[in-house]
Each structure stands twice: as structure tokens, then as C-alpha cells.
Amino acid sequence: EPEVTQTPSHQVTQMGQEVILRCVPISNHLYFYWYRQILGQKVEFLVSFYNNEISEKSEIFDDQFSVERPDGSNFTLKIRSTKLEDSAMYFCASSEWGRGGTDTQYFGPGTRLTVL
Amino acid sequence: SQKIEQNSEALNIQEGKTATLTCNYTNYSPAYLQWYRQDPGRGPVFLLLIRENEKEKRKERLKVTFDTTLKQSLFHITASQPADSATYLCALFMDSNYQLIWGAGTKLIIKP
Helix, strand or coil: CCCCEEECCEEEECCCCCEEEEEECCCCCCEEEEEEECCCCCEEEEEEEECCEEEEECCCCCCCEEEECCCCCCEEEEECCCCHHHCEEEEEEEECCCCCCCCCCEECCCEEEEEC | CCCEEECCCCEEEECCCCEEEEEEECCCCCCEEEEEEECCCCCCEEEEEEECCCCEEEECCEEEEEECCCCEEEEEECCCCHHHCEEEEEEEEECCCCEEEECCCEEEEEEC
8 A cells, every 4th residue: 555654763862953854755646744743742744835836834834844746756755954843743744735624634653853 | 712622531441342532623614624543653644534514434444533613523433452552643724724733642551
């Protein structure tokens, strides 16, 4: 069964450094998402992406964050200058349609980001 | 803003019994509501979706109800098994901003 994959599984970085989290969505899906989950807290929406541009973003997704689909398969989340509070599990998800549809989002296994 | 409440205390159920989890929300009803399962250190896994004009949805041992008057969804697992032990999350799709808003989840423990 197709699945969303994410790399790395765990990323440790120093405060102020840039990190790039990578995701490979399911191949025929058109909508891509990033979520984060701080340990012990709720899943929080960051951004959705469709047709090579951001579709929706939350208040969390400020200028420090950016997303990109550099090729036909990868979807990346970049954090320019990491802060301690960026430490969280970051989940990528994809869906076949997305916006306005009753569509299922399929989640990857997550990348645990630890900012020291 | 929309708030979602799920029982923060773990729910302990004897194997074979029905587990019932609650999701309450404030403010206006979502376009649809989803239930996910999350195991420790893993991503959420979609289980069921119910639209605002639907009262009930079933899938094998799972059943979801949606009461827009009470602003509540109930998630039932019948004939529960230890393998059903996980955290169950409800998520509301808001068509005002096309985002999924998540509850904090309820940890379900099924005891043999």
C-alpha cells in the first residue's frame, strides 16, 4: 500500500541553524500538508500546498518557515533559524484532492526535531 | 475560535467491551469531523469521517455519531481488543479556512 515517507526520522540541531525536513507524498496525491506536534500536545496545522503554491497556512507558519516541492516527488519544510520552541514532531501528509473535499489525509511517520 | 475537547484522562476498558470516546466542540459546526488513531511516536492514521448532515457512520467494529445540536461526536469501538489500545484524536475540518483543527486526544487502554 502506498505511504508517505519522511526523512530524517530524528534531526538534532543547534538553535539558530537552518533545517530542512523532507517528505515524499503518495505519488498520485495533489495536496500536501505539514503539521507539528509538540510533545504531549495537540497536532497543529502549519501549511497546505497545492499546484506548487501555498494553499493555506496557520499563524504558526511565519517567515521562518517555507515549503517547496523541488522536484516531482519531494516536499520539503525549511526552518530558517531554529528556536528552542521549534522542537516537536513534524508530520507530512498528503491527500488526493484536499481543499473543500471530504478527503482523507495520509500521514507520514514524522520527523522528530530537537533544537538545542 | 473553535475549541475541541476530548477527555484528557486515559480510558481503561476491559477486553470485549465497547469503548466510547467523546469529542466536544464549541462554536459553529464543522463541514466534517474525522477520527484518527495515533500510536506513540507515529503519525495519525485516519479511521472514519462523518459529514455534518450525517448522524452515524460505521466501519467494521467502529462507529461514529455526530450531533450538531449537542456539538458532539462519539466514537465507539465494539468488541474491543488490546490491539485497539492507542490515542484517538478527533479533528474538525473547518471550511472557513480549509484547515483541520485537532483535539488533544484520548488515550484508550484495553485490558486483557
